[in-house]
Each structure stands twice: as structure tokens, then as C-alpha cells.
Amino acid sequence: MKKVDYSGEVPRSPEDVYAALTSPEFWRSYATSHRLAAPTVETVQEGGATVTRMSSRVGVPSQARALAGDSADVSTTTRWSTPSAGDLRVDVAAKQKADVTGTITLTPAASGTRLAFSGELNVRVPFLGGVAEGQAVKYVPQAFADLAKTLTSWQQ
Template identity: 30%
Template sequence: MAKSIRHEMPYDAPVEAVAAMLTDPAFREEVCRAQGAVRHQVSVEGTTVTIDQWLPTAGVPSFARKIVGDETNIVQVERWDTPSRGDIEVSIPGKPGDMRGSAVLVPSGTGTLETVELTVKVSIPLVGGKLEGLIADLLLKALKAEHRTGIAYLSR
């Protein structure tokens, strides 16, 4: 069982500017704060971006909180093979499951469209499907925060 998500984020900037933003540690730090991270660490080595953050789980249903706790550690690694395409892996250390997919940047009108596609898989009998849906919803919320932060970043 797995849950797939697709999210599009339009930016009013050329592909090169969006690609540079996505590998800028300062931008990633802003995104962590916008997502409400309790603590975080961002590293960029070449075209590999690693974000290690702890997010509060307030509002998470009780069946899921038993598994993830009051805070959960999320590690996101993006490997950009080209300035316009990257592979994404998201893990929750010590918990069963992962998210994998890609981000693609394409010119769109006078700007850029970033499309993120991820597949969420949780290997827990009985509640895995519910957790996949919950995680997919949380990922969409995080991507929306990243998009808002990106619009502000690119407008400076």
C-alpha cells in the first residue's frame, strides 16, 4: 500500500533563480522556520541538500501520536542531478516508512513551475494506510509553507 501526492508551485522567476533558491541554505533555514520546526539543521554540499528537522505533532490524531510522539524527526535529502530535476527522499529515523519522489522545474510563461511528486509508504499493519494519508496531508502543508516562503524569497 502507498499514497502518492503531486503538488505544483508556480514562481515568478526563471528556472535558474528557482534552482539557486532551492540549493541556498538561507532559504532552507527560512522554510524550516515557516514549517514550525522546533530545531533544524540544513546542509548543502554541491547540489545535495539535507534538511534534518524536528516538527511538533500537535493536532496529529492519537493513533498516530502513539507512533510518532510529541515531536518527530524528519530528514529530507534532495539530490539535484541537473538544475531542473532532483530526487527527493524523506525519512523519519527509527520509524517504519519513507517518502520518495522527485522535483522538476520547467519554464512556465515568464516564470517557473516546480512540480513535486512523492510516494508515501508506511509498513505498519492495519494503520499503515491511515498513516500514509496523514503523512501525505502533512507533506502538502509543508510544501505550501515552502511555496509561500519561496515567493517571498524570490521577491527580494
């Protein structure tokens, strides 16, 4: 497992960022703007938490196809215990499996909201998992940076 951290600012209020991250419309818009297949998305209340579940099939970058295959099924669950903190789990099922788990936090910042993630990446490839994790770990912060950029421009 590899530790993964991200911290960046979004020039929107924490309430706006939380509303977007729990909105099926935001995630569908995100997929469209990134030329991804439309995800199945639902947000429900469970045990006092707001839970957003999303699933989609995505293409795999050419440099990873030898290990992962041509496409991967991605399932994401975010369980928000409060509008400022949620537990995230991303499962990737392809020729080999991987997951990202951790905590997302939204806190007020000078320019709006500090979006932060702290977690772990686990690539389950026999003998090569550590090498694959070392390569893949850089993409998680990039994905969060891209998410922050999309949150900035999203129109509700």
C-alpha cells in the same frame, strides 16, 4: 504506499528557485518563519550532483501523537542531477516511521517557474499503515504549496 503529486507556480525564475532550494540560508529562514527548530543543513557536490541534506526535530500534530509520539526526527536529502530535476527523500523517524520519495522538477512557466513533485508516501505502521497513509497523503501537497509560497517571498 500512496502516490503523491503536486504542481504549482512560483513567480520567480527557475534559477532563483533552484538557488533557494539548494541554499542552507533559505532552509534556515523557512524554519524560522514556520516556528520550527533550526535545521542542520548542508549543500555539497557529490558525483556530479548537487546534494542538499537537512535534518531537524519537529513537533507532531496532536491528531497524530497516538501513532507518532510527541516529536519526530526528519531527514531530507535532495540530489539535483541538473538545476531542473532532483530526487527527493524525506525520512520521518518517530514512534513509527514514514518516508516520502520522488522527483522534484523546475520548469519555466508563464509566471516564472512550475514547481512539481511526483512520488510516493509510505507510512510503516503495522496493520494501520494504509489508513495512516490515507490521512497523511493530503499533507504532502500542502507542504509543497507552502514551500511555493515561501519561495515567492524569500529575499536572498
